[in-house]
Amino acid sequence: MRVQVLVAAMNQYNHSLLEKMHIQSDxxxxxxxxxxxxxxxxxxxxSATYLNFEERGVGLNRNNTLMRATGDICLFADDDMVYVENYPELIEKAFLDYPDADIIAxxxxxxxPTRYIIKKAKRIRFYNFLTxxxxxxxxxxxxxxxxxxSFNLCFGGGTxxxxxxxxxxxxxCLKRGLKMYAVPVSIANLTEERESTWNSGYNREYFFDQGVLYKTISKKLWRLLCLQDAVRHAKKEYKTSWKNAYTLMIKGGKGLK
Incomplete structure (x- = not known):
């Protein structure tokens, strides 16, 4: 089982990133x-490859690496990650423990900590994948x-x-029947040295884009997805009322033809 890391990076002019990320695989x-x-x-x-292209868009970048990938198991990485020692063995063990898994988080x-921490292994389905x-x-x-x-070229930094x-x-992946699991195994540290290329705060543009995103994910359930997002995150994270967040998301979704 060969593990391969697919890194989305910008403005690299030498190969020092591989050492910095503690790469131990293709x-x-x-x-x-x-x-x-x-x-x-x-x-x-x-085996290492650098695809140096004069273009922008994170989805395009990930697709460029994905279509040239050769590993059995592929990881999607950002350039601010530092992998732990023996991560290929940890990942291989997870897939051996869950032989029916097509994706493991x-x-x-x-x-x-800002991301959800996986505390016990579980199956991921369409109702709980957004984390x-x-x-x-x-x-x-x-x-x-x-x-x-593949990755949608209309979404992500640079789009x-x-x-x-x-x-x-x-x-x-889930719509096409791939099986996904989450396991309480840490594979990398985030250096937190790179500012987001897209997040300028929870403003009108963010909520509009969130509505477009949910409608792209599901034409049937997008309003419900907007509602659960607004109710769960408005007060503590968005610092606005859930009604305002929900209204702006719906306006964004309605703008998607």
Whole structure:
């Protein structure tokens, strides 16, 4: 079972990122920069590739690495992650423990936790998948390929809708019948040194994009998805009333034809 890391990065002008991220497996770095060129080389006995493209958009970047991936199990990484020692063995064990799993979500360690912490293993379904982003999942490449799943190019940093490409990717996996689990295993630390390229706060644009995202995920359930989001997050996270958040999300969703 060969593990391969697919990194979405920007403005890398040497190969130091691999050392910084503590890469211990095959790796492909999608490097959006100001020049074009593909580099293949060996890194500590592993196969490494840099895809240097003069373009923007995180979904496009992830697709560039995904369509060139060759591993049995692939991880989607960001350039502010530092992998733990022996992460390939941890990931392989998780897939051996859950042989029917096509996707497994892991924990990412933060100094100040903001992400949901998985405390016990569980099956992830369509009603509870929104907690998980692509930086914490591993996928069976063959299942993703067989089902023609890729990242939506209209969502994420560098696109018209500032976030949500990871939610849509996981939703598409579940819609096509892929089985997903979450396990209480940490695979990487976040350095927290990189500012978000898209999040400028919970403003009108954010709520509009959230409505568009939910309608893209489900034409039938998008209003319910907006409502649960507004009720759960408005007071503590969004710092606004749930009615205001919900109203703006609905306006955004209605704008999607």
């Amino acid at each position: 790796v492909i770095v999608g490097n959006q920069c100001d020049f074009n060129g593909i580099e293949h080389f060996e890194y500590k006995g592993y 892991f924990n990412l360690v933060e100094k100040i 998980y982003g692509t930086a914490r999942i591993a996928v069976r490449l063959s299942k993703v390929r067989e089902n023609g799943i 018209e809708h500032c976030h949500g490409e990871d939610n849509i990717f996981i939703a598409d």
